[in-house]
Amino acid sequence: MLRDLGYVTQASDNGDHRRRLLQLTPLGKRVEAQASALSKAEFDRWVAIMGEQKLLDLLTMLQTASELLLDTPAQTTK
Numbered sequence: 857m858l859r860d861l862g863y864v865t866q867a868s869d870n871g872d873h874r875r876r877l878l879q880l881t882p883l884g885k886r887v888e889a890q891a892s893a894l895s896k897a898e899f900d901r902w903v904a905i906m907g908e909q910k911l912l913d914l915l916t917m918l919q920t921a922s923e924l925l926l927d928t929p930a931q932t933t934k
Contacts, residue, residue: 858878858884862881862883862884863880863881863883863884863887863888864878864879864880864881864884865878865879865881866878867879
């Protein structure tokens with residue numbers, strides 16, 4: 857999909873033709889820079905609204921929940 861959108865190119869590795877090398881195109885670099893700037897701005901907005909400590913607490917809680925859920929098998933309903 858990224859190739860179809862013109863964000864990356866793909867080429868075979870000369871040393872190992874099974875390996876595919878991806879490279880950002882100029883358009884891909886611009887889109888990546890825009891996405892990074894927007895995500896940083898949104899994160900900064902969250903910090904401004906919640907405060908740094910509350911946001912860090914939230915991120916820590918989400919990380920803990922993720923680890924616990926990954927370690928716990930899902931229950932299936934019968």
